[in-house]
Amino acid sequence: MDWLFFFEITLAGLGTGGLYALTAIAFVLIYKATRVINLAIGEMLMVGAYLFFGAAVGWALPWWLAIILALLGGGALGMVLERGVIRPLLGENPISVFMVTIGLGSILIGMVELIWTANPRSLPNFFPTDPIFIGEAFLAPKTFWSFVVAAVVIAVFLLLFRFWRGGVALRATASDQGAAYSMGINVPAVYSLAWGLAGVIAAGAGILLGSIGGISSDMGLFGLTVLVVVIVGGLDSVLGALLAGLLIGWMESMAGVYLGGEYEHLVTFILLMVVLLFRPWGLFGTREIERL
Amino acid sequence: MTDNVLEISNIEVVYNHTVQVLRGLSLTVPRSRIVALLGSNGAGKSTTLKATSNLLSLENGALSAGRISFNGEDTARQTPHGLVRNGLCHVMEGRRVFEDLTVEENLTAASYAVTGRSDGGGNGGYDLVYEYFPRLHERRRAQAGYLSGGEQQMLAIGRALLGRPKLMLLDEPSLGLSPVLVEDIFTIIARINREQQVAMLLVEQNANVALALADYGYIMESGRVVIDGTPERLMADDDVREFYLGTGGGGEARSYRDVKHYKRRKRWLS
Numbered sequence: 001m002d003w004l005f006f007f008e009i010t011l012a013g014l015g016t017g018g019l020y021a022l023t024a025i026a027f028v029l030i031y032k033a034t035r036v037i038n039l040a041i042g043e044m045l046m047v048g049a050y051l052f053f054g055a056a057v058g059w060a061l062p063w064w065l066a067i068i069l070a071l072l073g074g075g076a077l078g079m080v081l082e083r084g085v086i087r088p089l090l091g092e093n094p095i096s097v098f099m100v101t102i103g104l105g106s107i108l109i110g111m112v113e114l115i116w117t118a119n120p121r122s123l124p125n126f127f128p129t130d131p132i133f134i135g136e137a138f139l140a141p142k143t144f145w146s147f148v149v150a151a152v153v154i155a156v157f158l159l160l161f162r163f164w165r166g167g168v169a170l171r172a173t174a175s176d177q178g179a180a181y182s183m184g185i186n187v188p189a190v191y192s193l194a195w196g197l198a199g200v201i202a203a204g205a206g207i208l209l210g211s212i213g214g215i216s217s218d219m220g221l222f223g224l225t226v227l228v229v230v231i232v233g234g235l236d237s238v239l240g241a242l243l244a245g246l247l248i249g250w251m252e253s254m255a256g257v258y259l260g261g262e263y264e265h266l267v268t269f270i271l272l273m274v275v276l277l278f279r280p281w282g283l284f285g286t287r288e289i290e291r292l
Numbered sequence: 293m294t295d296n297v298l299e300i301s302n303i304e305v306v307y308n309h310t311v312q313v314l315r316g317l318s319l320t321v322p323r324s325r326i327v328a329l330l331g332s333n334g335a336g337k338s339t340t341l342k343a344t345s346n347l348l349s350l351e352n353g354a355l356s357a358g359r360i361s362f363n364g365e366d367t368a369r370q371t372p373h374g375l376v377r378n379g380l381c382h383v384m385e386g387r388r389v390f391e392d393l394t395v396e397e398n399l400t401a402a403s404y405a406v407t408g409r410s411d412g413g414g415n416g417g418y419d420l421v422y423e424y425f426p427r428l429h430e431r432r433r434a435q436a437g438y439l440s441g442g443e444q445q446m447l448a449i450g451r452a453l454l455g456r457p458k459l460m461l462l463d464e465p466s467l468g469l470s471p472v473l474v475e476d477i478f479t480i481i482a483r484i485n486r487e488q489q490v491a492m493l494l495v496e497q498n499a500n501v502a503l504a505l506a507d508y509g510y511i512m513e514s515g516r517v518v519i520d521g522t523p524e525r526l527m528a529d530d531d532v533r534e535f536y537l538g539t540g541g542g543g544e545a546r547s548y549r550d551v552k553h554y555k556r557r558k559r560w561l562s
Contacts, residue, residue, distance in 0.1 A: 091352070165400060172390045172401035178350050179388040184376035184405030184455060 008137045009257050010250060015143035017249020018150035023205045023222070024229045024241035025154060026198040032174040032236050033194030035094070036086055039101045041202055042223015043108040044081075048074040048203025049123070049210035049219065050112050056124050063126040070207060071200050078199020079192050087191065105220060113217050120216035127211065146208040153204060154242065157197075161238070170194060174236075225252075225265075228272045234285020244283060296320045297459045297491045298344065303358030305336070305343050305515075307351065313339045315515040316358070321459060324489040326482075328502040328523075330536060331512035337495040338385055340512075341461045344493070345382035346372045363458065376405045381452035385463035385495075387444045389451075391437030395428055398436050398447055405455025421450040424480055442473040449477070453484060459491045460484075466498045474498065478505055499536040503527060511536065 023045060030038045038044075051073040055066035085104060089097045127145040131138060161167040173180040173190045181187050206215075209222060229248050233240025248268055255267040275282065298321040305314040313336045321327045331337050342348050343355055346367055360367045362380050370378070390398050399418055406417065422429035425446040431439060436447060445465055452460050465481065466474040482505055484490055496502035503509055503523040510520040511532065519529065526532050 165403075168393065168397050168400045169404060171393055171397075175390040175392055176388055178347055179384060179390065180401070181347060181350070181372040182345060182376060182382040182384060182388075183402045183451060184373050184407060185401060186371075186373045186404070 004136055007135075008139065009253050011134060011137060011139045012143055013250035013253030014246055015139070015147040015249070016253060017246035018147040018154075019205055019209055019222075019245075020226055020229050020249050021242045021245025022150040022154060022208075023202060023226045024233065024245050025157060025238060026201040026205070027226055027230050028233075028236065028238055028241045029170075029194050029198045029201070031230070033170055034082070034086065034090065034191050036101065037094070037098045037235075038198075039098065039223065039227065040081070040105040040108060040220075041198070041226060042220035043105040044074065044077060044199055044202040045206035045209065045222060046215070046217065046220040047077055047108055047112060047206070048199075049206035049215045050116055051203065052207045052210070053121055053123055053215060054116070057121075063124060067126075067207060071203050074203025074206070075196040075200040078195040078197070078202070081199075082192055082195035086195070087188065090191075105223075109217050109220065116217075118217050120214055122214040123207070123210045125211065142212045146212060149208060150205070153201065157201070158238070166193060225268060228268050231272060231282055232275045234282025236286050237282065237284035240282055240284030295323050297323045297363060298493065299359075299361045300340070300344065301359050303340075303343055303360060304356045305339050305348065305353055306356045307353040309354075312356075313353070313515055314343070317512070317516055318358075319493075319510050319517060319520070321491050321493050322507070323458075324485070324491050325507040326485055326492045326494055326505055328499075328506035328509040329493060329495045329512065330497075330499050330502060330509060332535075333497075335512040336515045337512060338463055341382060341384075341463050341493065341495060345380060345461060346370065346375055347382065373404070376455060377407055377409065379456065379458035380461070381405065381455045381457035381459070382461040383448050383452045383463060383465065385467065387441075387448045387467075389436040389439070389444050389447050392435060394433055394435055395439070395447055396432045398451060399454055402451035402454045405457075409456070417454040417456065421454050424453065424484060425450050441468050442470075442477070445469060445473075445477055446480075449481070449484075453488070453490075456488075457490055459493065462492055462494045464495055464497060466496060466501060474501060481505065499532075 023041060027038060027041045030036055030041070048070050052066050052070035055061050055069045056063055061069070081104060085100060086097065089100060127142050129141055132141050132144040133139070161170065169180070169185050169190055170193065172183065172185060173187055177187060180190070209219065225248065229244045230241055232248065233244030248271065251267050251271065252264045255263040300320070301318045302316045303314055304312065304316060306312050317336070317340060319327070319329070329337050329340065339353070342351070342353070344360055344362070344367065348354060355368060362375065363378065367375060390401060393401065399421060403417060427443060428446055428450055431443060436444065439447065449465065462481065465477050469477065478501055481492070485492055494502055494506060503526060506523055508520070509523055509526045510517045511526065512518065519526070519532065527537065
């Protein structure tokens with residue numbers, strides 16, 4: 001066995017895993033704050049990527065400005081979805097809300113196709129292109145830089161979650177909504193905040209993902225693997241989302257190289273089934289999760 | 293009438309559009325006084341508090357008639373967090389601390405109560421809480437879920453105190469605590485009332501303790517007030533002594549086969 005090759009595959013897998021982890025955090029944030037299983041997270045990611053495309057290519061803005069606009073747009077999208085669609089449904093049967101998010105995903109795809117058509121596009125490259133070597137292992141620069149960015153964003157987010165006063169309000173609301181109200185916390189505003197932040201994170205993940213593999217209106221399928229990641233990690237666990245994201249990224253890349261590309265998703269979903277059989281609440285999740 | 297911090301008049305509360313829990317309940321809490329609200333399980337005491345702090349909608353309940361005014365303003369038009377920020381703090385039944393947050397983070401969450409108020413912001417509030425509950429200061433870095441029941445109750449009251457309330461709604465602070473702890477907690481509650489001029493509406497199963505503290509008492513059955521008065525008057529009432537204090541009727545053991553007793557009890561429940 002060629003250990004250098006193995007190491008290179010591992011690095012590439014962790015690179016993808018970083019993006020899974022980043023998107024999974026957006027998912028967990030929404031779930032923790034509002035108990036909504038948001039299947040439209042992949043489509044929110046896609047919209048973020050297209051917003052970047054629209055600003056950087058359509059309006060020919062500099063890439064850094066385009067990124068800022070796309071992130072703000074993603075955040076605004078999250079808040080609008082929460083305020084307009086999700087909040088009127090809070091307190092309804094969870095499965096209704098769950099179904100509505102599936103519909104939301106389709107609507108977002110349709111809107112993107114109306115504006116930018118269904119043709120795949122490629123994003124302008126804004127990463128340094130010097131080859132990256134870790135030891136002797138070669139790593140594609142885009143994969144490396146997107147992993148670095150994902151890691152930094154995750155770290156910033158975790159710090160905010162831990163030390164910022166609004167982060168405390170978020171965790172308090174996630175832990176007990178009624179008690180949060182009685183502390184004077186504006187709970188509906190916390191919902192908006194959670195969806196807005198998740199929208200920003202998802203848009204960021206979309207830009208990173210699109211800059212590696214190009215964008216298309218069906219790139220929201222990425223969200224399906226993210227769903228597996230959060231179920232494996234435990235729906236309400238940030239730590240679980242991080243570790244499961246890296247694990248699944250690594251497993252997919254291993255399977256893709258050693259077994260063949262068609263086995264990538266097979267491995268992912270076998271893992272999902274095994275986890276559901278033995279630890280239905282996920283690796284790090286709370287045991288008593290509501291039933292759908 | 294302006295020296296009543298809370299006035300509840302003739303409220304009716306319905307859950308799920310079907311179950312009526314309160315049937316025309318009225319009570320008032322004078323400024324800086326302690327009012328006890330007593331009654332057996334299911335009488336509607338907690339519902340009264342939730343109606344006051346506007347938290348009914350979380351449990352699919354609604355105020356179908358009547359009016360609640362806090363500080364002279366109708367509460368129905370205010371949001372739950374808005375009421376808290378105006379000085380109405382609800383310490384909910386079962387303590388409801390944020391278990392995976394530390395003690396200090398619990399207090400930080402509670403500091404949202406003083407949002408937009410000029411008085412009592414900043415770190416002064418924390419010191420005040422730690423002054424009343426030195427034990428919380430010792431454990432301020434501990435996760436709230438690992439505190440003992442008594443410490444959690446202290447934290448729950450401390451969170452409310454941090455909001456510098458004009459009125460505290462206390463829902464069974466003695467729940468699940470040992471008699472010694474109950475005494476400690478109630479001593480502190482009395483001190484907070486005396487020193488901070490906080491009015492309190494105190495819901496209790498433990499009628500002895502509550503009446504020892506209160507300036508006035510109401511007793512509820514099936515969603516309405518059946519008797520009210522000063523603690524002295526309530527304690528002297530034969531029915532109250534027998535059904536809530538467990539000391540009436542000359543002291544001999546009562547049997548449910550005793551028809552007279554049953555009839556008198558029934559009057560309470562009707």
